[in-house]
Amino acid sequence: MRQVSHHLSLRPAKPGLTEVTGEITAWLAAQPVREGLLTIYLRHTSASLLIQENADPDVQRDLEAFFVELAPEGRGLYRHRSEGPDDMPAHIRGALTQTHLSVPVSKGRMALGAWQGIYLFEHRRAPRTRELVLHLIGD
Amino acid sequence: MRQVSHHLSLRPAKPGLTEVTGEITAWLAAQPVREGLLTIYLRHTSASLLIQENADPDVQRDLEAFFVELAPEGRGLYRHRSEGPDDMPAHIRGALTQTHLSVPVSKGRMALGAWQGIYLFEHRRAPRTRELVLHLIGD
Amino acid sequence: MRQVSHHLSLRPAKPGLTEVTGEITAWLAAQPVREGLLTIYLRHTSASLLIQENADPDVQRDLEAFFVELAPEGRGLYRHRSEGPDDMPAHIRGALTQTHLSVPVSKGRMALGAWQGIYLFEHRRAPRTRELVLHLIGD
Numbered sequence: 001m002r003q004v005s006h007h008l009s010l011r012p013a014k015p016g017l018t019e020v021t022g023e024i025t026a027w028l029a030a031q032p033v034r035e036g037l038l039t040i041y042l043r044h045t046s047a048s049l050l051i052q053e054n055a056d057p058d059v060q061r062d063l064e065a066f067f068v069e070l071a072p073e074g075r076g077l078y079r080h081r082s083e084g085p086d087d088m089p090a091h092i093r094g095a096l097t098q099t100h101l102s103v104p105v106s107k108g109r110m111a112l113g114a115w116q117g118i119y120l121f122e123h124r125r126a127p128r129t130r131e132l133v134l135h136l137i138g139d
Numbered sequence: 140m141r142q143v144s145h146h147l148s149l150r151p152a153k154p155g156l157t158e159v160t161g162e163i164t165a166w167l168a169a170q171p172v173r174e175g176l177l178t179i180y181l182r183h184t185s186a187s188l189l190i191q192e193n194a195d196p197d198v199q200r201d202l203e204a205f206f207v208e209l210a211p212e213g214r215g216l217y218r219h220r221s222e223g224p225d226d227m228p229a230h231i232r233g234a235l236t237q238t239h240l241s242v243p244v245s246k247g248r249m250a251l252g253a254w255q256g257i258y259l260f261e262h263r264r265a266p267r268t269r270e271l272v273l274h275l276i277g278d
Numbered sequence: 279m280r281q282v283s284h285h286l287s288l289r290p291a292k293p294g295l296t297e298v299t300g301e302i303t304a305w306l307a308a309q310p311v312r313e314g315l316l317t318i319y320l321r322h323t324s325a326s327l328l329i330q331e332n333a334d335p336d337v338q339r340d341l342e343a344f345f346v347e348l349a350p351e352g353r354g355l356y357r358h359r360s361e362g363p364d365d366m367p368a369h370i371r372g373a374l375t376q377t378h379l380s381v382p383v384s385k386g387r388m389a390l391g392a393w394q395g396i397y398l399f400e401h402r403r404a405p406r407t408r409e410l411v412l413h414l415i416g417d
Contacts, residue, residue, distance in 0.1 A: 001140045001276075001279045003314065003416060005382055036142065037178055037274050039315055039380050043391030045331045051238045052230060053184045058219035059230055066210065066231050071344065080336035091330060091337055092344050099329045099394075100380050102178050102239050104144055104274040111272045113182030116238075133389045135315050135382040137276065137279075137415065138142060140279045140415075175281065176317055176413050190377045191369060192323045197358035198369055205349065205370050241317050241378050243283055243413040250411045252321030255377075276415065277281060 003137040004031050010120055012127045016064040017119040019054055020132075024118060025110065027134060034108045036138015040101045040118065043131045046090035047122045048097040054117030067093045067123075090123030097121055105138060142276040143170050149259055151266045155203040156258040158193055159271075163257060164249065166273060173247045175277015179257065180239045182270045185229035186261045187236040193256030206232045206262075229262030236260055244277060281415040282309050288398055290405045294342040295397040297332055298410075302396060303388065305412060312386045314416015318396065319378045321409045324368035325400045326375040332395030345371045345401075368401030375399055383416060 006027055012018040028038065042049050053059045071092035078088035101118065103110040112118075120130060145166055151157040167177065181188050192198045210231035217227035240257065242249040251257075259269060284305055290296040306316065320327050331337045349370035356366035379396065382389045390396075398408060 001142070003279070005313070005384065035144070037176075037276060037315075039382060041380070041382050041389060043389065043394065045329065045391070045394055050234055051184065052234060056219055056221065058217075059227065062217045062219050062227050063231060063234055070209075070348075078336075078340045080334055080340050082334065088337065088340050092341060095328055095330060095341055096235055096374055098237075098376075102180070102241055102380055104178060104180050104272045106144065111180060111182065113184070113270070116182065116184055131391070133382045137315060140281070174283070176315075176415060189373055190323065191373060195358055195360065197356075198366065201356045201358050201366050202370060202373055209348075235374055237376075241319070241380055243317060243319050243411045245283065250319060250321065252323070252409070255321065255323055 001139055002033060004033060006134045008132040008134055009129050010132065011129045012120055012122045015122050015125055015127060017060040017121055019117045020120050021117045029108055031136055033136050033138040036105045036136055038103050038105050038110060039135040041133040042099050043133065045094050046087060046124050047120060047130050048094040048099060049101050050097050050119045050121050051101060051116050052119055053115045055115050086125045093123045140278055141172060143172060145273045147271040147273055148268050149271065150268045151259055151261045154261050154264055154266060156199040156260055158256045159259050160256045168247055170275055172275050172277040175244045175275055176241055177244050177249060178239060178241045178274040180272040182272065184233050185226060185263050186259060186269050187233040187238060188240050189236050189258045189260050190240060190255050191258055192254045194254050225264045232262045279417055280311060282311060284412045286410040286412055287407050288410065289407045290398055290400045293400050293403055293405060295338040295399055297395045298398050299395045306383065307386055309414055311414050311416040314383045314414055315380060316383050316388060317378060317380045317413040319411040321411065323372050324365060324402050325398060325408050326372040326377060327379050328375050328397045328399050329379060329394050330397055331393045333393050364403045371401045
């Protein structure tokens with residue numbers, strides 16, 4: 001039994017959902033652990049992680065629209081305004097989704113379903129560099 | 140230290156919450172690992188996982204009603220309609236709940252609280268077979 | 279490779295978000311595992327866990343207000359009323375946030391981002407003692 005960890009920096013090109021399955025799969029394929037558990041941890045609170053369908057891009061657009069409507073920007077809605085009008089909605093959308101994901105690994109690959117992809121969900125208007133910590137434990 | 144993994148197929152009889160604590164507990168009891176960490180991973184994006192109260196069934200009915208109201212079906216609400224009117228609400232309800240759960244294991248049992256049960260949350264109208272991956276690591 | 283687990287009892291002084299990063303960090307610093315994975319598991323369904331910004335307290339107030347508005351108390355909204363009018367909203371707010379968190383550990387510390395704190399989110403009006411299970415695996 002052994003473990004490996006890695007810091008991965010990502011800079012999404014736009015707000016909303018950006019698939020990062022490829023970056024994670026590539027790192028995983030190069031590790032000596034073939035069977036185990038992968039944990040993906042995001043070091044931010046105004047972005048989040050999500051496992052969602054990666055077939056029809058309309059699913060991602062509808063998800064983005066849902067979260068924008070559920071936690072909208074708006075004068076007077078929030079006390080916390082010092083970091084801009086998009087910061088507090090970003091924290092709420094983050095709270096409703098995930099800061100970490102754990103996925104079993106088999107034969108060096110994540111046990112994702114046929115239509116599952118891993119997404120970085122950028123909630124700020126101006127995308128910034130986001131840091132993931134990957135932790136893999138197994139054999 | 141060792142690890143075991145297992146694929147578990149479940150076919151809920153109805154949409155909404157179906158408790159699956161029993162199936163997971165039974166598998167766990169047969170494993171050689173008594174102390175460790177169990178991860179339960181769902182390979183789908185139109186169903187999800189939830190740990191909730193398993194005492195009063197009204198709690199499950201109220202939870203189901205809440206998510207139906209929060210992400211309703213409806214003409215014109217969503218772009219993604221190719222898989223039926225219940226598919227996009229299913230993805231949203233999935234995004235708001237969990238794709239994976241991790242529960243510490245002690246003496247061969249999950250460390251669930253007195254009233255906690257593990258639920259498969261089927262978001263499609265027509266229930267289908269859903270696949271879980273169980274991963275257990277420990278001693 | 280080794281593992282350690284621990285039960286931690288917390289009694290928040292008020293409903294809403296209470297930061298518990300300090301209690302967890304203190305326990306972690308005393309463990310022999312320096313590199314690994316920490317899982318924090320909450321044994322309740324009317325409270326939950328959240329990783330959120332710990333800089334501006336207004337963020338916590340806005341998060342609390344959002345969840346109160348999204349799943350309000352109210353006559354006639356819920357079937358489950360036997361444990362008081364604040365119980366069913368508590369289960370819903372719990373379902374929308376987390377029952378467990380997993381955080382990579384490096385040099386004996388959680389790999390939290392600069393502004394991340396771990397919060398116990400008490401959803402009942404009358405705070406009660408809440409039990410966490412901490413599970414740490416690594417080297």
